[in-house]
Amino acid sequence: MSELLKVTHLQKAYGDNVVLKDINLSVKQGEVVVIIGPSGCGKSTFLRCLNGLEKIQGGEIAIDGSPVEAESRDISKIRQKIGMVFQSYELFPHKNVIDNLLLAPVKVQKRDKEEVKEEAQKLLAKVGLAGKEEFFPRQLSGGQKQRVAIVRALLMHPEIILFDEVTAALDPEMVQEVLHTMLKLAKSGSTMIIVTHEMAFARAIADRIVFFDEGEIIEETREVEQFFEKPKTDRARRFLRTFTFSKSEID
Amino acid sequence: MDFNVINEYIPLYKNALLLTLKIGWQGILVSLFIGLIGSAILYFRIKILKTFIGIYIEIFRNTPLLVQLFFIYFALPKIGIVLSAEVCGTLGLGLLGGAYMIETIRSGLESIPVIQRESAASLGLNEMQSLWHVILPQAISVSVPGLLANVIFLLKETSVFSTISLMDLMFTAKDLIGMYAKTIEALFLLVVFYLIMLLPISILGTILERRMRYGQFGD
């Protein structure tokens, strides 16, 4: 498998505040990389850098060999290769579901409208949203909105999709439906980078786990089971422990 | 009040209303055009042009339309720029209104969360496509009450056109008071015709504002 995304010596800072220091990561085609770590560790900022939403202070990001630079002229073209799904869905509230889905493929990629529409309907059906084409975002539940957002990203035929804590804003009963959609995607061979707080889900979907803390990659492994059972680093161990309650701690 | 007199005057006022509306709408169109261009310049933070727009807004928001019109109509000809009264009216109203429209549309644009812009960007839309398809439609619908308030404000401001000899409603009333001393009838019709022109827009504004507050897209 070939290397799709390559990040070398990435640095990101807001003024004096260094958020990411020297990040190196490469992702192969079809790989599902899950990034975990405590709040404020820089994992979301990292995703935003990958999509050129943040200006970086050092290092390089390349997708398919072409550089991702926030202020380059070609950034719109590059972004078409990188899908992104946000925590807060960010559907366009003035457009109904189908128009949300068609906007970019038709206006940006100049694809045939009917063709895209057909594909959109198929995908909607796949994620359990058949018949919702004419609904406006505010008429949908959070989980439904997030699935539409995923379909919207997919319709651009991106080479890689970034998921930024996509279940964090959802009510618990809706988390499952979104995670299932993502699991299906992973199985179909999509390349994905996922930032999440759902540890069970991370364990189930990941080909590789990347553990971030304080703007650095602390641990990175393809031994997913091993990581959750017995992480190599202290920091990862402490982090994972925050997801469990042990009686001794309460006492 | 003499109703025969009123009957006699109605056609005069009708013509005046048509003229007021004509120049009024021309001016409003100009102001909307300026508003869109100007707010886009501010939105994209285009250097130099941005400063220019800022100065334009300050000048036209801090001087009365009457003085602006006097300048355009009486002063500019002295340096060789001669414009008809109608063009002066349209231009004056458009320039004044533009300064207000820019502010209204700009605050609409600013009210749309940045992440919507990012969401559009992540789909590969360029800045112009993102503004046109994603941000502007939302901003305009947020701005509708403000835009309508501007429209009412500008149509009201047309009342100063009489000073540059445009035969608008005010001119007609002034004329009838001055020439025939039919003060009461002239003023009565003046009020009635302004109501005809502005009440529907004002009511529409109130309805839209209420809809905006309680509903959103898709209701």
Add this chain to the structure above:
Amino acid sequence: MDSLGIDVLFKGTNFVRLLQGLWISVEISMISVAFSIVLGTVVGMFMTVRNRIVKIVLKTYLEIVRIMPQMVLLFIVYFGTTRVFQWDISAEAAAIFVFVFWGTAEMGDLVRGSIKSIPKIQFESAYALGMNKFQTYYYIIFPQTIRRLIPLSINLITRMIKTTSLVMMIGIVEVLKIAQQIVEANRNSSPNAAFGVFAVVFLLYFIVCWPISRFSVYLEKRWA
């Protein structure tokens, strides 16, 4: 090319006369704003009252002000009421009356808006402490609204000053009228004077209004 009229302004007392005219506009605005702020605060409080009749009366009042050009109101008061009631009022009094009528509505709406923006729970918690209506407004509500209101009322001053340009239409000799007179008087000696004189009037209005509106923006930002 003939002069563009700047020299005309320095002939005799011309420039001083212009400034005197400007002062009349500023004076009328100041008096009107002072009355408007006081009356507007009262009207604004009444606008939050639940009584239907009060509501209808005030809504009608507001709508009239919203729709009728100030010039129409000036004509009604100065030419209309003098005719109907056979009284005699000076143009200045008519102007101040109209501007207060207009400014009170504007101010009232601002006051209403800022009172409405205070969460209901603030009223409730004041009542729960045993305060009466007056105490609630005086100690709890007004202090919270005042910071929003001051910049907006300052803004009202510039709008008043701009609108005073209309009073020449009912015969008050203010800056624009004096400018016209100067242009007329020098028609033969300096035919292009209109340019310089009206440009200066333009500038004078800007010099008066701009600092005031900047100050209002400054306060708004600082207190936001």
